[in-house]
Amino acid sequence: MRADILASLNAERAARRAAILVTDIADGSQRLVREAEIAGDPLGPVLGKHLASAKSGLVEADGRTLFLTVQVPPVRLVVIGAVHISQAMAPMAAALDLALTVIDPRTAFATPERFPGVELVAEWPEAVLGSRVPPLDRYCALAALTHDPKIDDPALKAALTAECFYVGALGSRKTHAARVARLGAAGFSPEQIGRIRAPIGLAIGAVSPAEIALAVLAEVVAALRRAPRPEAA
Numbered sequence: 001m002r003a004d005i006l007a008s009l010n011a012e013r014a015a016r017r018a019a020i021l022v023t024d025i026a027d028g029s030q031r032l033v034r035e036a037e038i039a040g041d042p043l044g045p046v047l048g049k050h051l052a053s054a055k056s057g058l059v060e061a062d063g064r065t066l067f068l069t070v071q072v073p074p075v076r077l078v079v080i081g082a083v084h085i086s087q088a089m090a091p092m093a094a095a096l097d098l099a100l101t102v103i104d105p106r107t108a109f110a111t112p113e114r115f116p117g118v119e120l121v122a123e124w125p126e127a128v129l130g131s132r133v134p135p136l137d138r139y140c141a142l143a144a145l146t147h148d149p150k151i152d153d154p155a156l157k158a159a160l161t162a163e164c165f166y167v168g169a170l171g172s173r174k175t176h177a178a179r180v181a182r183l184g185a186a187g188f189s190p191e192q193i194g195r196i197r198a199p200i201g202l203a204i205g206a207v208s209p210a211e212i213a214l215a216v217l218a219e220v221v222a223a224l225r226r227a228p229r230p231e232a233a
Contacts (some may be wrong), residue, residue, distance in 0.1 A: 001030060008032050013071060016137050021069040022045050024117060025058075052226045073139040074099055075224060079143035080125055082109040082154045085170070089213035090118050098141075098219060101133055105151065116148035126154040141220045142202060147175070153182060160192045168200035168222040197223075 005021070009032060012019040018035040022043070038047045046059050047068065054072045058065060073077035077093055079086045082104035095098040102118045104110040110122035121128050129136060136142065143166075144152035152169060156179075159167045169179065176198040183193050200216030202222070 003031050005030055006077070009071060013073070016073040016139055018051055018070075018072045018139075020051065020222065022047075023067045023069065024189050025065040025067060037194070054231075070226075073137075076101065076134070076140045076160075077220065078103065078129075078133065078140060078142045078155070079145060080143065080152055082106065082111075082115060082120070082122075084209035085145050085212050085216070086143075087114060088208075088210040089217060090115060090154065090209075092213060092217050096221065098217075098220070103128060103133065103155070104146065124154070125151065125158065129155065129158045136162035136164050138163050138165055140164045140224070142168070143216055143220075144169040147171060149179070149182065151184075156183065156189070156196065157186065160188055160195065166197070166220050166221065167195055168197040170200050170212075171198060173199065 009021065011017060012034060013113045020033045021030060022033060022039070023030045032043050033047055035051065038044055038051065041047055043061055046061065050068050050070050051072065052058065054070055055071045056068055057212075058067055060066075060068040075098055077100050079089065079102045081102065082102050086102050090100060096182060101121065102110065102115055103121045103125050107122045110120055112120060121133060123132070136159055140159070140162065142155060142164050143157055146152050147170060156167060156169060164185070169176065171179065179198070180193050184190070197219055200219070201212055202218045204211070204215050204218070206212045206215040
């Protein structure tokens with residue numbers, strides 16, 4: 001690999017941006033396609049498919065065999081609320097290779113005993129996002145689960161500003177309507193607010209904390225893989 005390509009790959013990795021290395025099997029020539037360049041690339045549809053799946057592999061294009069090396073930042077899941085749903089979510093997130101962080105200033109809930117082996121931050125979201133917790137970005141998902149606007153709203157604002165690939169919030173339609181009004185008053189556009197998945201999770205009729213956790217994680221995966229969201233009946 002040429003030194004300039006390696007340096008560019010490392011720069012994209014350090015900045016938590018995706019990229020695809022395209023290698024021509026016949027002559028060994030290589031080029032790097034950054035995520036922002038994929039839509040305008042001649043191989044755009046193929047590159048987009050591989051980026052969505054995060055899978056490297058061989059492809060045929062214009063009579064040539066190419067190997068696509070996909071570099072995607074590790075996906076982070078930030079959960080606001082050390083609640084029963086997030087407890088159930090922790091082992092499922094680990095199985096999905098999602099780096100989980102749980103944030104909740106309520107120290108009675110945010111305890112290592114309730115969340116063994118989980119990155120747990122018992123502080124207010126606005127105090128730690130970007131400082132103790134790495135900044136949110138497009139390869140982060142955020143789920144707000146406390147029902148408390150004082151805790152959830154600052155995190156939702158941070159997630160919308162950072163353009164996280166998934167933003168979800170627990171609560172009824174009435175609760176969400178009030179949330180929409182607050183975010184609108186804070187200067188967020190209808191398009192930005194419309195990115196919040198609320199009610200949170202795929203519509204599978206979930207009732208228990210474990211079922212809700214499953215529904216939320218399924219929706220996170222669908223957003224990550226750019227799968228269409230089924231409409232609720």
